[in-house]
Amino acid sequence: MNWRTLARYFIHGMAFSFLFFVLSIAWVFAAISLVNIGALIGLVIGVVLLFLLVGFINSIITTNLWFRVRSRFWDLLFHGIALSVVLLALNGITISLPNFASPGIATSIITFVIAAFLDGFAAVKLAGYWRAECAPWIRVLRAEKMSGRRLAFALSKNALAIIIELAIIFPIVWIVSASFRSYGSLLTTTLQIIPPHPTLEAYSWALALNSPFWPALTNSLLVSLFTTGFCLLVASPAAYAMSRFRFLGKRPILYALIFIQFVPGLLMFIAFFYLLLFLKLYDNLFGLALIYVALVLPFDIWNLKAFFDTLPKDIDEAALIDGASYWGAMFRVVLPLAAPGMAVTAFFSFLTAWNEFALANVILGSEANYTLPLRLYALTQRDIATNWPHFAALSILSSIPLVIVFMVIQRYLRAGLAIGAVKG
Amino acid sequence: MNFLADVLLENVTKKFEDGVVAVKDLYIEVKDKEFVVLLGPSGCGKTTTLRLIAGLEMPTSGKIYIGGEDVTKLEPWARDVAMVFQSYALYPHMTVYDNIAFPLKMRKCPKAEISRRVEDTAELLEIKDFLKRKPRQLSGGQRQRVALARAIVRNPRVFLMDEPLSNLDAKLRVLMRIELKKLQKRLGVTTIYVTHDQTEAMTLADRVAIQFSGALQQYAPPTKVYSRPENKFVAGFIGTPPMNLIDGKLSIKENQGTVEADDFTIKIDQELKERLTQKNDRLPTDITYGVRPQDCRISARSEQREWVTGKVYGVELLGSENVIHVEVGKNRIVALASDQSTYQMGDTVRVNLTSKKAHIFDRNTEKNLML
DSSP states (O other), X not given: OOHHHHHHHHHHHHHHHHHHHHHHHHHHHHHHHHHHHOHHHHHHHHHHHHHHHHHHHHHHHHHHHTOOBOOSHHHHHHHHHHHHHHHHHHHIIIIIHHHHHSOSHHHHHHHHHHHHHHHHHHHHHHHGGGBTTOOHHHHTXXXXXXXXXXXXXXXXXXXXXXXXXXXXXXXXXXXXXXXXXXXXXXXXXXXXXXXXXXXXXXXXXXXXXXXXXXXXHHHHHHHXXXXXXXXXXXXXXXXXHHHHOOOTTHHHHHHHHHHHHHSOGGGGHHHHHHHHHHTTOTTOHHHHHHHHHHHHHHHHHHHHHHHHHHSOHHHHHHHHHTTOOHHHHIIIIIHHHTHHHHXXXXXXXXXXXXXXXXXXXXXXXXXXXXXXXXXHHHHXXXXXXXXXXXXXXXXXXXXXXXXXXXXXXXXXXXXXTTTTSSOO | OOTTEEEEEEEEEEEOTTSXXXXXXXXXXXXXXXXXXXXXXXXXXXXXXXXXXXXXXXXXXXXXXXXTEEOTTOOGGGSOEXXXXXXXXXXXXXXXXXXXXXXXXXXXXXXXXXXXXXXXXXXXXXOGGGTTSXXXXXXXXXXXXXXXXXXXTTOOSEEEEESTTTTSOHHHHHHHHHHHHHHHHHHTOEEEEEESOHHHHHHHOSEEEEEETTEEEEEEOHHHHHHSXXXXXXXXXXXXXXXXXXXXXXXXXXXXXXXXXXSOEEEOOHHHHHXXXXXXXXXXSEXXXXXXXXXXXXESSOOOTTSEEEEEEEEEEOSSEEEEEEEETTEEEEEEEETTXXXXXXXXXXXXXXXXXXXXXXXXXXXXXTO
């Protein structure tokens, strides 16, 4: 071992201490705000961040001084954990013990210099396990070389994503948390994510046989499924015609469909109201579904048309020549190819009908016809104080069908199904 | 109406909504079992012609007959034609087997027969190993064969092919060209084939229909199109390198005829002059003199008086022969020389344009006066 290598160990150790000192200030601020979210979750995130920080610092220094280090999330985390343990033990022996035994400036300086060597040495040896081109058992995990700059970029990119995701997830986490609380425990002044005395009371209320959840779920399913089915049934031939045929008034119709979208549905509710009265469909789920169809259909037609436009025309012309009628070409060739587009369109229709509240509130009068959003709203409109845990449980339960629909549909969302149709 | 014709386009015109006339007053009759190639530069209306026959476009005027039956108003599925698209247009969500079986399924063929015929066709085109695959798992050449198989599986009255070989690489294209010709002869199905590649047209066709800006220019067997072009367009379009076309003034005297170009004079071959005067009562003065590079002789020093003198503008080495571009006054003349020739750019050379295989076109009507 020559003096150059020793010097590099020293530099490594010093750089690590310095960077850790600087960055841990940022970490402390982050940790303080994290603990505010909730004791346990905040603590966990804080500790994970600390380990990531340690792994990150050592990866950067090692990459610049010695060799490349793999730096995916799990690499950094385990790297950080291992190094933290090693450094804690090492520095306990090299710094804390001598300074405790004989305090003094000389001891401090000497121990610090020795510690810097040893820390650097340990950190490099440890980083060797995450070396980009080494250790077979690690290579299995995932081998990727990354320069310090790319690593920093990737991390900052992920940091932004994490912040955004936290902002989106937080209300959901809060509702989930609320649904596990008892009626009284929400009335506190502390912001706790993990409820102190979790209970399933709200869910047992919502899932009881006589709970208002079941009729509302049935109503919502009826309306949404009808809307989705009817819209697809009408929109797919319409969109196919718009995409493939030339006919009189095609452009005006397409623009009219867009124009209708400019007008919010709520603006027309008086018209809807009288229309449904006239049709004797007021306070009727079928009437509500018809209005949803009217609201969703223009978008569906445009969306499907855009998708059909991307499918090569040759394919359905080939089907026509092979003996299929226009309907045959549409059902046997174009629609199967448009499955991703159909899935997206169906999901959008379902979502709109499932979540719509304002029009339903106007059109449905009797409680037996309430859809889920109306039922939720009704919970807040009682004479006595709103039972928020019940409200939270009901919201979560009412979003579960959406999740299921999405899971069923998402396998059709695979892109690139049409690849291979044309050309070589 | 000619009852021998399997396909007949009777004065068909197609005008699109934007005013473009894609096909102009087209009259083509295709005999039973004939292989006809529609040839022309891009945008000449040849693909539109094919789509008219397939029923994918409706003619603005005129009538289309297939097998003696008026199909002008029939939808594509009722015409009993099969088409191979340039893009192959395979159904990507179906296996190769289902792709080939599709036309039979659409015609309510019994299942056992479908599987027999698909197997037979796959055997014929050597794609039996891929029947369970999806089109995206095939190479370009294999997709091409699947597209062909889908067309021939149901013995249609007419095959329509829209540049089916243009997406293949050069080597495979030559191979498939021969295969295609053999297949057509073996199956004996009337075929109409669209291409812009004249080599393809020459090798495949029984008759070539040359189209330009929507109108039919000439409809004849390949050899005739080459040796007896009906007009200036056909003469310039067919043949590589293209025919030399030189504008000039024609003068016919007792013993000899000449063409006065801007900077030089071409002596007309005696035999040619006689044929010219025999065929035409009155000859125009403004003509275009056409002679193929293969019929021009080039020499570094020739004492012949009627040869024209020019400067070598460029030399293309093709291996088997050299193509020499010669600048003669304002005209550029292309001549073929043997691969042994050593002409350099800037050399002064003499070119003989007098040939009994030359053509003379009326400059106003562009018609060939030799026919």
